[in-house]
Amino acid sequence: MNESVVETHGLTKRYGDRLAVDRVDMTVKTGEVYGFLGPNGAGKTTTLRMMLGLIRPTAGSASVLGQPAGRPDVTARIGALIEGPGFYPYLSGLDNLRVMARYRGLPKSTAAAALARVDLADRGSDKFKSYSLGMKQRLGVASALMGDPELIVLDEPTNGLDPAGMADMRSLIVELARGGQTVLLSSHLLDEVQEICDRVGVINKGRLLRESTVADLRGGASLVVRGFPVDATLAVAMEVAGEDAVHLDGEDVLLDVSPGQAPDLTRALVARGVDVHQIGSTERTLESVFFEMTTEKEAVS
Amino acid sequence: MTALTTNGILSSTRAELLRLRKWPAVWVTIGAWLALSLMFGYLFNYLSYTSGDSSFSTEGTTKAALLAEMMPANVPDVFVQGMPMFGGALMMVLGAIVAGNGYGWGTWKTVFTQGPSRTSVLAGSLVSVTVAVLGVMVTSLVVDFGCSLVIAGTEGQSIVWPSLGAMVESFGAGFLVLEMWALAGFVLGTVARGPALSVGLGLVWALVIENLLRGVGQLLSPVEAFTEILPGTAAGSLIGSIVGVERGGDGTPGVLDVLSGTQATWTVAVYVVVLPLVALWLVRRRDVV
Numbered sequence: 024m025n026e027s028v029v030e031t032h033g034l035t036k037r038y039g040d041r042l043a044v045d046r047v048d049m050t051v052k053t054g055e056v057y058g059f060l061g062p063n064g065a066g067k068t069t070t071l072r073m074m075l076g077l078i079r080p081t082a083g084s085a086s087v088l089g090q091p092a093g094r095p096d097v098t099a100r101i102g103a104l105i106e107g108p109g110f111y112p113y114l115s116g117l118d119n120l121r122v123m124a125r126y127r128g129l130p131k132s133t134a135a136a137a138l139a140r141v142d143l144a145d146r147g148s149d150k151f152k153s154y155s156l157g158m159k160q161r162l163g164v165a166s167a168l169m170g171d172p173e174l175i176v177l178d179e180p181t182n183g184l185d186p187a188g189m190a191d192m193r194s195l196i197v198e199l200a201r202g203g204q205t206v207l208l209s210s211h212l213l214d215e216v217q218e219i220c221d222r223v224g225v226i227n228k229g230r231l232l233r234e235s236t237v238a239d240l241r242g243g244a245s246l247v248v249r250g251f252p253v254d255a256t257l258a259v260a261m262e263v264a265g266e267d268a269v270h271l272d273g274e275d276v277l278l279d280v281s282p283g284q285a286p287d288l289t290r291a292l293v294a295r296g297v298d299v300h301q302i303g304s305t306e307r308t309l310e311s312v313f314f315e316m317t318t319e320k321e322a323v324s
Numbered sequence: 325m326t327a328l329t330t331n332g333i334l335s336s337t338r339a340e341l342l343r344l345r346k347w348p349a350v351w352v353t354i355g356a357w358l359a360l361s362l363m364f365g366y367l368f369n370y371l372s373y374t375s376g377d378s379s380f381s382t383e384g385t386t387k388a389a390l391l392a393e394m395m396p397a398n399v400p401d402v403f404v405q406g407m408p409m410f411g412g413a414l415m416m417v418l419g420a421i422v423a424g425n426g427y428g429w430g431t432w433k434t435v436f437t438q439g440p441s442r443t444s445v446l447a448g449s450l451v452s453v454t455v456a457v458l459g460v461m462v463t464s465l466v467v468d469f470g471c472s473l474v475i476a477g478t479e480g481q482s483i484v485w486p487s488l489g490a491m492v493e494s495f496g497a498g499f500l501v502l503e504m505w506a507l508a509g510f511v512l513g514t515v516a517r518g519p520a521l522s523v524g525l526g527l528v529w530a531l532v533i534e535n536l537l538r539g540v541g542q543l544l545s546p547v548e549a550f551t552e553i554l555p556g557t558a559a560g561s562l563i564g565s566i567v568g569v570e571r572g573g574d575g576t577p578g579v580l581d582v583l584s585g586t587q588a589t590w591t592v593a594v595y596v597v598v599l600p601l602v603a604l605w606l607v608r609r610r611d612v613v
């Protein structure tokens with residue numbers, strides 16, 4: 024499971040004097056759902072285009088499935104939807120997939136099967152140009168699924184979908200990963216990445232800020248206590264969790280311990296006559312982590 | 325050529341043929357050619373033949389000549405006479421939409437992520453365009469023969485078939501000319517990454533600028549030398565060498581006698597070889613977004 028499917032080294036793309044992607048080293052492992060997270064304009068699409076050989080890096084390299092990006096024999100093993108679905112407007116959804124199936128050398132039946140997987144079977148004979156944004160997006164995903172490629176690259180696949188469509192898309196992605204396919208999913212939506220990804224790479228302004236599991240990124244949950252008097256609360260908390268793991272935030276005492284220690288802490292506080300007003304666990308959201316990370320790096324650079 | 329490339333070209337050709345066959349714009353373009361070549365090859369001639377004014381002094385010869393032009397024996401000429409002008413223009417439109425639209429639609433992006441190399445994809449697309457050009461030619465040949473047979477029958481003329489040699493010559497020359505313009509459109513559509521600008525510029529070039537340059541060339545010999553290597557001059561001269569050009573007459577527009585048949589053939593053939601290489605060179609190296 025630790026074999027890597029995608030590896031980039033110092034991957035860089037420059038447009039004029041703007042660095043769209045700046046020395047990105049990223050690794051996607053076999054069988055995982057990798058979330059490529061970053062705000063609009065961060066460089067996600069540009070990075071993915073380089074992985075598929077659509078554009079050439081200014082510097083650095085990307086290897087996919089053990090080979091240099093863009094080689095025909097590698098591309099044939101990837102299914103991709105990069106920045107919006109590109110299909111023939113005058114063809115039906117089904118015919119569009121049939122054309123792509125022919126390019127891939129796949130049997131005709133693959134097209135109908137892929138259409139069914141994204142719930143478009145009943146609209147397959149309608150022209151692509153008559154599709155709503157969400158349907159176009161789903162057709163793009165269907166095309167990426169054809170032939171069960173080893174790696175599926177989806178660039179913001181939930182763009183333009185309504186909440187129900189988003190939920191469907193996410194469960195489809197989870198299903199793909201269960202079936203053993205590796206999914207590289209780009210997104211600007213934190214909850215999406217948090218919900219379905221195993222690992223995440225955070226990109227902002229072309230720089231890959233961090234790459235880790237979603238759990239690591241959020242950090243462990245911790246406890247927060249509000250008790251009076253505050254001094255006594257703080258003292259007890261230090262006895263229970265150790266001096267370094269405790270700090271004061273206004274009247275709240277924060278402890279870097281697992282939420283499972285809440286009963287011990289409560290008993291100790293009560294034994295020392297502290298009035299416990301509130302005790303609970305805090306869980307950092309990816310949002311706060313992300314916000315911290317992007318502002319931190321900006322202050323440094 | 326590796327097996328991978330061969331497979332890639334085959335897959336790409338099958339895919340391109342499917343999407344061209346189902347593209348209304350392709351049928352409109354082909355239909356326009358058939359309609360125009362029928363109108364100028366048979367319809368107008370037949371109308372003026374049947375409504376000929378009998379008091380006109382040269383009536384006898386004119387009517388006979390008009391009828392002869394519409395007979396099966398003359399199909400090799402009628403078949404190609406519209407090609408330098410509207411035939412070429414329409415094939416240029418065809419090439420330009422096949423190559424150009426995919427950039428705006430994002431379909432080249434999708435296609436380039438399917439597996440076949442860009443070289444294979446381009447080869448597949450060019451083969452498909454060539455198949456369309458051949459289809460146009462065969463269809464219009466059949467239609468031309470059909471018309472001439474109907475007219476011969478209606479007018480009680482005995483049927484004389486053209487020689488095989490004349491047929492082959494016409495077909496070969498016509499194919500070279502239409503293919504050249506289709507490829508020129510393909511290159512223009514590729515350069516402009518869209519059909520509109522490339523079709524516009526291409527038509528202005530082929531229909532206007534080249535004519536103007538040939539006019540200037542009569543006064544300035546360096547310009548004349550330049551016009552002799554232009555695609556319109558070569559195509560017009562190639563067709564001119566088959567159908568003949570009336571000296572000082574108001575002959576068919578675009579049909580010329582600037583170059584000899586041999587020189588014209590070679591010039592057109594060079595374009596047919598070089599244009600795909602230009603398209604390939606452009607597509608292989610570019611960023612596709």
Ligand SMILES: Nc1ncnc2c1ncn2[C@@H]1O[C@H](COP(=O)(O)OP(=O)(O)O)[C@@H](O)[C@H]1O
Binds near residue numbers: 043044061062064
């Ligand atoms: N073809 C291009 N020419 C110039 N700048 C570009 C081009 N493509 C992307 N960029 C710039 O590169 C940056 C990253 O864009 P992109 O990769 O599309 O971001 P994301 O997909 O994360 O929203 C943006 O500032 C964008 O304007």
Ligand SMILES: [Mg+2]
Binds near residue numbers: 069
């Ligand atoms: Mg993007």
